[in-house]
Amino acid sequence: MNSARHQGSTEITELILEAAANARSEIGFVDKQPATGKAVNWPIDCNIGPGLEGAIACESKVGYVNGTDGLLSYRGYDIFELCAHSTYEEVSFLLLHGHLPTRTELYAYEQKLIRYRHMNKTLRLLMSFPVEEMNAMAAMRMGTIFMRREFSDIDQEQAKPDFNDAISADEDSIAMETKPHGDSRAIYEFKKKKKRRKKSSPELDDASGLEACYHLIAGVPTITAAISRLRQGLMPYEPLNDLSHAANLFYMFNGRRPTAIEERVLDVTLILHADHGMNASTFAAMVVASTLSDIYFSVGSGIAALNGPLHGGANERVLHTLREVGSPERAKAWVKRSLKENQKIPGFGHRVYKTYDPRARILGPLAKYRCLGCAVDIQQLINTAENVEHEVVGSLGKDKKIFPNVDYYSGVVYTRLGIDPAMFTPLFAVSRVAGWTARVLEYMQNNRIFRPRALYTGKFNLPFTNLDER
Numbered sequence: 001m002n003s004a005r006h007q008g009s010t011e012i013t014e015l016i017l018e019a020a021a022n023a024r025s026e027i028g029f030v031d032k033q034p035a036t037g038k039a040v041n042w043p044i045d046c047n048i049g050p051g052l053e054g055a056i057a058c059e060s061k062v063g064y065v066n067g068t069d070g071l072l073s074y075r076g077y078d079i080f081e082l083c084a085h086s087t088y089e090e091v092s093f094l095l096l097h098g099h100l101p102t103r104t105e106l107y108a109y110e111q112k113l114i115r116y117r118h119m120n121k122t123l124r125l126l127m128s129f130p131v132e133e134m135n136a137m138a139a140m141r142m143g144t145i146f147m148r149r150e151f152s153d154i155d156q157e158q159a160k161p162d163f164n165d166a167i168s169a170d171e172d173s174i175a176m177e178t179k180p181h182g183d184s185r186a187i188y189e190f191k192k193k194k195k196r197r198k199k200s201s202p203e204l205d206d207a208s209g210l211e212a213c214y215h216l217i218a219g220v221p222t223i224t225a226a227i228s229r230l231r232q233g234l235m236p237y238e239p240l241n242d243l244s245h246a247a248n249l250f251y252m253f254n255g256r257r258p259t260a261i262e263e264r265v266l267d268v269t270l271i272l273h274a275d276h277g278m279n280a281s282t283f284a285a286m287v288v289a290s291t292l293s294d295i296y297f298s299v300g301s302g303i304a305a306l307n308g309p310l311h312g313g314a315n316e317r318v319l320h321t322l323r324e325v326g327s328p329e330r331a332k333a334w335v336k337r338s339l340k341e342n343q344k345i346p347g348f349g350h351r352v353y354k355t356y357d358p359r360a361r362i363l364g365p366l367a368k369y370r371c372l373g374c375a376v377d378i379q380q381l382i383n384t385a386e387n388v389e390h391e392v393v394g395s396l397g398k399d400k401k402i403f404p405n406v407d408y409y410s411g412v413v414y415t416r417l418g419i420d421p422a423m424f425t426p427l428f429a430v431s432r433v434a435g436w437t438a439r440v441l442e443y444m445q446n447n448r449i450f451r452p453r454a455l456y457t458g459k460f461n462l463p464f465t466n467l468d469e470r
């Protein structure tokens, strides 16, 4: 347990343990967790819906999500345990390496993250663009590409990946009518070992290696906080070396050191958003990596996918919704009218969870925690959120299995930490870099380029019409 770091925030630990106890008593937690997963014997049969729903694309030991029972674990550790006892530094190490760090490993890792916080070249490049006029996620994506320049020599000819080392499997060569191979040849390719890339310069690291993952985990927060400042027409703050990952992130956003409670709350939100199965942004990052592009391009693609309103972005809309509702007394009528108009209420429902999202079980109490910084209208916002939740769960919980998701209370938490709504989705990305990189690294151990197929339902043999005759 990270007791030194959590000394000033034991009430937060208690609050998380209480949320865990509630979840456990509701879902019979211990019996629900499988002891270990099963190894997959490729090729496998699975029912696939549109958008690859239900498709199993790879094996993973990074994280487990069970939407029916509301379970989430990273590398075998339950999310409630990690939030109560760990830190983002430990959790990101765990995701990347598969085990909790020893004291020595943790110290070395933390030192590395502190070193990589400093992004002077990247910030200089970023500031030469009109960041204040850009969508924050677009600026972040650009920032990761500038980070790539800071770190990698991969654009030099001799450092490019050798395609002979890789598994080439673009099945465009297979006629659409042919049943997918997925047979012995595919398995052979899947198992083929990837050789390491040649480095053209010993001091520069491989842009698809572990070091690049550390660089991104440490550097994306600096870019994000700088974007937040630049959007306000202000200069970025220089990172502070004596602060934890979360405390430094808070500092770079707000220009003051956080209290122990603020640091801990931000740390917990970072842990909660670090990984979540094969969601769209993780898959996007993995697809890009599978072409032997590098981890910077992969993370940039994860950011692009997260930008969509069906993925990230709901937390910002939750805040606007709560402000639109206006007051706790208006919640009932507002929910009734929205449901009558068939509107989807932001922050409710989930593609995977058909019960309480375990992350919402933690974020709810954090949003309401009395000792967290409080703007004037915040109590009103919290009471409104509680009433809206009560009405939505009362109307849709039992039949449609609609409950609060991770985004419902995260916006309120971020607001209490002094963060501008436009930066909510970027903050999600800051944390998710750990999950994206961990899953990409894992997948690259047995890389096979992603290549699903589309079922052609168009026409054939149309006579060509000349331009003038169309």
Ligand SMILES: CC(C)(COP(=O)(O)OP(=O)(O)OC[C@H]1O[C@@H](n2cnc3c(N)ncnc32)[C@H](O)[C@@H]1OP(=O)(O)O)[C@@H](O)C(=O)NCCC(=O)NCCS
Pocket: 310, 311, 314, 343, 344, 345, 346, 347, 348, 349, 350, 351, 352, 396, 400, 402, 405, 406, 407
């Ligand atoms: C997340 C989401 C896309 C999941 O979609 P899904 O599992 O495919 O669920 P569906 O869109 O098929 O909805 C199933 C039913 O629940 C209803 N429903 C789902 N989410 C709802 C919401 N937030 N508010 C009101 N009704 C909702 C749908 O209208 C649908 O009703 P119907 O069966 O009468 O048509 C969806 O719940 C949503 O849009 N939520 C709001 C946005 C949000 O919070 N996104 C962040 C997710 S982390």
